[in-house]
Amino acid sequence: MLVRVDPSSPEPLFAQLAAAVRGAIARGELTAGQRLPGARDLAESLGLNIHTVLRGYQLLRDEGLVELRRGRGAVVTAQAGDGLARLRATVHELVDQAQRLGFTSDELTHMIRTEYR
Known part of the structure; x- marks a missing residue:
């Protein structure tokens, strides 16, 4: 698992770290039962305070x-x-509904990108 933080970002460092782990879980890079890096080791490698x-x-x-x-x-x-499974189910429902309403994949992608910002 690769964790990156941006000290110049307005988002707090602890929140960036948590977001990186959430993303790794969502992408399947981390699975149930796997251990995260030790707090001391991770703090040292990222140049962060252990707290x-x-x-x-x-x-x-x-x-x-x-x-x-x-x-x-x-x-x-x-x-x-479970979060990844729920997200995939939601995406499937979204795509089904968009198709029923006649949206193209490009239109749906544009709509998602606009909302994601």
Whole structure:
């Protein structure tokens, strides 16, 4: 898993870290039962304070995506994969509805890009 943070971004570093982990889970790069890098190691490799990394991990814990286990670190939960399954189901429903309404894939893509901003 590759984590990048941008110190010049207005988004807090802990939130950027959590977003990177969420993205890795959504893309299937991290699966249930996998351990995240140790907080000290990750903080050192990113040049962050360990408390920044721990805050990001705690945010993920509060969202139910990881369990924080003393001595084992942060572990991806089985629930984490559910989010990807729900997203895929939602996309499938969206595409079905767009087709029923006569939208082309380009029109739907444009609509999504506009909303995503």
